Amino acid sequence: MLLSSVLIQFLNGLAGASSLFLVAAGLSLIFGVTRIVNFAHGSLYMLGMYLAVWLAERIGFWAAVPLAAITVGAIGALAEISLLRRIYKAPELLQLLATFALLLLVKDFALWAWGPEDLLGPRAPGFAGAVEIAGNAFPQYDLLLILLGPLVLVLLQLLLSRTRWGILVRAATEDREMAGALGVNQRWLFTGVFALGALLAGLGGALQIPREPANLNVDLSVISDAFVVVVIGGLGSIPGAFLAALLIAEAKAFCIGLGYSQATLVIEFVIMAAVLVARPWGLLGRMPVPARPGAAEPPLAPPSRRLRWTLAIVACGLALLPLGSGGYTLVLLTDLLIFALFAASLHFIMGPGGMYSFGHAAYFGLGAYAAGILLLREKFPMELALALAPFAAGLAALAFGWFCVRLSGVYSAMLTLAFAQIAWSAVFQWDALTGGSNGLVGVWPAPWLSSKPAYYFLTLLICASGIFLLWRAIYSPFGLALRATRDSPLRAEASGIDVRATQWAAFAIAGLAAGVAGALYAFSKGSISPEALGIQRSVDGLVMVMLGGIQTLSGPVWGAALFAWLQDAAARNIDYWRAATGFVILALALVLPNGIGSLLQAKK
Amino acid sequence: MSRLQIIVFAFSALFFTEGKAQTIRIGELNSYKVFPAFLEPYKKGMELAIEEINASGGVLGKKLELVTRDDGGNPGDAVRVAEELISREGAHVLMGTFASNVGLAVSNLAAQRKVLFLASEPLTDKMVWENGNRYTFRLRPSTYMQTAMLIPEAVKLKKKRWAIVYPNYEYGQSATASFKKLLKAAQPDVEFVTEQASPLGKIDAGAVVQALIDAKPDAIFSSLFAADLQKFVREGNTRGLFKSTPVFNLLAGEPEYLDTLKDETPDGWWVTGYPWNAINTPEHRKFRDAYQKRWKDYPRQGSVVGYSAVYTVANAIRKAGSTDTEKVVDALRGLEMTTPFGPIVWRPLDHQSTMGAYVGQLAKKAGQGVMVNWRFADGANFLPPFEEVRALRKE
Numbered sequence: 001m002l003l004s005s006v007l008i009q010f011l012n013g014l015a016g017a018s019s020l021f022l023v024a025a026g027l028s029l030i031f032g033v034t035r036i037v038n039f040a041h042g043s044l045y046m047l048g049m050y051l052a053v054w055l056a057e058r059i060g061f062w063a064a065v066p067l068a069a070i071t072v073g074a075i076g077a078l079a080e081i082s083l084l085r086r087i088y089k090a091p092e093l094l095q096l097l098a099t100f101a102l103l104l105l106v107k108d109f110a111l112w113a114w115g116p117e118d119l120l121g122p123r124a125p126g127f128a129g130a131v132e133i134a135g136n137a138f139p140q141y142d143l144l145l146i147l148l149g150p151l152v153l154v155l156l157q158l159l160l161s162r163t164r165w166g167i168l169v170r171a172a173t174e175d176r177e178m179a180g181a182l183g184v185n186q187r188w189l190f191t192g193v194f195a196l197g198a199l200l201a202g203l204g205g206a207l208q209i210p211r212e213p214a215n216l217n218v219d220l221s222v223i224s225d226a227f228v229v230v231v232i233g234g235l236g237s238i239p240g241a242f243l244a245a246l247l248i249a250e251a252k253a254f255c256i257g258l259g260y261s262q263a264t265l266v267i268e269f270v271i272m273a274a275v276l277v278a279r280p281w282g283l284l285g286r287m288p289v290p291a292r293p294g295a296a297e298p299p300l301a302p303p304s305r306r307l308r309w310t311l312a313i314v315a316c317g318l319a320l321l322p323l324g325s326g327g328y329t330l331v332l333l334t335d336l337l338i339f340a341l342f343a344a345s346l347h348f349i350m351g352p353g354g355m356y357s358f359g360h361a362a363y364f365g366l367g368a369y370a371a372g373i374l375l376l377r378e379k380f381p382m383e384l385a386l387a388l389a390p391f392a393a394g395l396a397a398l399a400f401g402w403f404c405v406r407l408s409g410v411y412s413a414m415l416t417l418a419f420a421q422i423a424w425s426a427v428f429q430w431d432a433l434t435g436g437s438n439g440l441v442g443v444w445p446a447p448w449l450s451s452k453p454a455y456y457f458l459t460l461l462i463c464a465s466g467i468f469l470l471w472r473a474i475y476s477p478f479g480l481a482l483r484a485t486r487d488s489p490l491r492a493e494a495s496g497i498d499v500r501a502t503q504w505a506a507f508a509i510a511g512l513a514a515g516v517a518g519a520l521y522a523f524s525k526g527s528i529s530p531e532a533l534g535i536q537r538s539v540d541g542l543v544m545v546m547l548g549g550i551q552t553l554s555g556p557v558w559g560a561a562l563f564a565w566l567q568d569a570a571a572r573n574i575d576y577w578r579a580a581t582g583f584v585i586l587a588l589a590l591v592l593p594n595g596i597g598s599l600l601q602a603k604k
Numbered sequence: 605m606s607r608l609q610i611i612v613f614a615f616s617a618l619f620f621t622e623g624k625a626q627t628i629r630i631g632e633l634n635s636y637k638v639f640p641a642f643l644e645p646y647k648k649g650m651e652l653a654i655e656e657i658n659a660s661g662g663v664l665g666k667k668l669e670l671v672t673r674d675d676g677g678n679p680g681d682a683v684r685v686a687e688e689l690i691s692r693e694g695a696h697v698l699m700g701t702f703a704s705n706v707g708l709a710v711s712n713l714a715a716q717r718k719v720l721f722l723a724s725e726p727l728t729d730k731m732v733w734e735n736g737n738r739y740t741f742r743l744r745p746s747t748y749m750q751t752a753m754l755i756p757e758a759v760k761l762k763k764k765r766w767a768i769v770y771p772n773y774e775y776g777q778s779a780t781a782s783f784k785k786l787l788k789a790a791q792p793d794v795e796f797v798t799e800q801a802s803p804l805g806k807i808d809a810g811a812v813v814q815a816l817i818d819a820k821p822d823a824i825f826s827s828l829f830a831a832d833l834q835k836f837v838r839e840g841n842t843r844g845l846f847k848s849t850p851v852f853n854l855l856a857g858e859p860e861y862l863d864t865l866k867d868e869t870p871d872g873w874w875v876t877g878y879p880w881n882a883i884n885t886p887e888h889r890k891f892r893d894a895y896q897k898r899w900k901d902y903p904r905q906g907s908v909v910g911y912s913a914v915y916t917v918a919n920a921i922r923k924a925g926s927t928d929t930e931k932v933v934d935a936l937r938g939l940e941m942t943t944p945f946g947p948i949v950w951r952p953l954d955h956q957s958t959m960g961a962y963v964g965q966l967a968k969k970a971g972q973g974v975m976v977n978w979r980f981a982d983g984a985n986f987l988p989p990f991e992e993v994r995a996l997r998k999e
Contacts, residue, residue: 116643213831216640438705
């Protein structure tokens, strides 16, 4: 690289960093104060883009940008007041479910309102051309962005350090309960912070339109980038977010400049994993205030008589089903059973273990891929491939888990996501072994299992036993120890439980079980491709667990069944099926904050 | 008649009048929510064809019926949806899919279940070659074919240093591989100075454009499309990448991707695409008039694909005289028919249709992108020799 190219790529990185910082700053603020994992943040950004393109045609670019940002801020405030405020008391992460539903709604709304085609916005008047820097043309608008990022950073810092509102926000970020105890009205503080965060997302989107067309895929691609930036920087730390944005954007620009463009697929996740392993609370984050004793969950009651009967009847019904129904019902039920096991395995670490995983699909996908590779490349018989494949997932969980259990809360969850993305990109790039983006095709079961009823019975048998074993484990001494590590690590340690080893083992068991589900999935579909370990699948798992109820025993199984069935039924009958799914999830989150599994809990 | 008999009779009437015996069903699945810009016009094209066919008496005296489903954009859901179309909806033929991984998964299922699958959209070469099977047919010119169509113009330029940029997944990777292989064969002294692989939908356009400028290429080959293409074009225009460097870009002339560029449309790019308002052959004129009359909108590339796919199914079933899968497969092998792009043949060798594409250059007209200097490239002329195909299909 010439020196002039180094300079230009450095400037490209700076411009990219400013764009990243604008979305991430809002997310960091919202998380810092309200602890909401806001999945809809990318959707707010997308709304900002569409609104700005639409407004720019009518009132000009420079008027459109602030107006779009303010509108998105108002939408954010409205969402907080009408929706999120109702569920702050609900189990942690339920907000995740609600914001996921919002994401689905916004996506279909944008499709309905602005149509399917990408909308390329105008160039910014006054900044349409290029200036010459070191013999290269460099866009004026990128120079403007390079200045805007730090400007927003300074303004936010002033707002947070010099105003009373800012001081309250920082107090709440530092220690929410103490701030509340000192008489700070949290309701309006939360609304204000959420509105400001949304406004920043909208601003980020609006400012992006001279560089990128408004399109319907931007919400998901932005949200994962923004999460990564926030976590690398340290949750709630605005300067940290800026530093992280800078780090990632420069890394990407130089990967491209130096000819390693394929690395851009995964570089941010590699950086995140490295940072988290070295600095568990991000670059500028601080150790969160430890949860106070007394926040422990009520002990998980043994399954009530009613639940036992329900489960027994459901199991018998499922076993007898092929007598009365063939064809598609069995195909759909096979899917439901596999997802039920997947959700139960995720619940095993999230519920009793209290460890969140945003990357559980990695183990599902690795199990599936291992099955495919053993069958097609190693020519193993199908039965053997099915039996061995889950151990690949279990081993991966053992390796990744060693790092993840050393972190806590959302940091640990994000590390699981980083590992999942690294696994995904390995699968995606490794053509010779995994078939690259096409994946592996021809992963069919052995002839005696290839009829629909036969494979259904196999799935029923394996999934039901898997779920049963996971549930047994929750009430075993190991499960009790696991619950102790969740409720009070200190007391658990003092009473002789090896906290990390217990969590590590739980992580590996969950990975193994997810691998079983994945291997079954591969053979039921006849093919496997990288989506099986993508973010979407991980999110699906979270949604299933949260829908069913994280602190119930059987909830995740019902959640999985409901979610998979809902998607199938809605996609078949409704054009805007994503919005329909979103509505149902939202309604359930509001009506049954403890999940549908709570309906079957023993009455006290 | 007993009450029970009446109920049974009523029920069977309910099922069978609505149902399967009276119509011929095409079970169509596609990623309608993931690629709406391409697939909404595609659906309109299909519906137009269905209406035309049924207005002229249907097929074998029965009405043709289209059952469409969203495949969620991933192979797992697509396979489930395909199973539903086969077993619950009683589809006689499967059709559709967009992304290559989804297409390949459904094709494999079709072979397993012995159902005919007409892959309308996917471009991957593997569909009919490495992974080809008896039950899978593909309509569009593949990645290889479209790349080959650009080669004659690329060779004419006699440029030595080429740079390549592509979306990093199957389509972009195989376009790049085919381009390098074909150009090298025609022009052995060619040199590929840089290759930029961008994550699909997430190109870092500024950095990529600068990297291309640094490589000092004589010409550029790109397979970017949709949002990536728009970002690349705008950055390249601003940074002056295209001023003196000719660019070849697959698909960029398709209205789905070209129309969004508006006044950013770069002059002189060589592209494959569909100049819908300039093609005045009788068969295209007829299609375009009917489409515009029906939908009050102009046809896109997707419209032509959807329209021709439905006609393919109708023609094959007519020729077979039956909806029996094996008979329809045999009828479709070697079937000759007309499409809005002219006559095509379904090659018995690999089940690829010889549908072509239009090759031309981009230009701006009244703030809109158009294709100029275009010619029609017949797909039959851009396929590898039979022996090569046989070797790929392992036959």
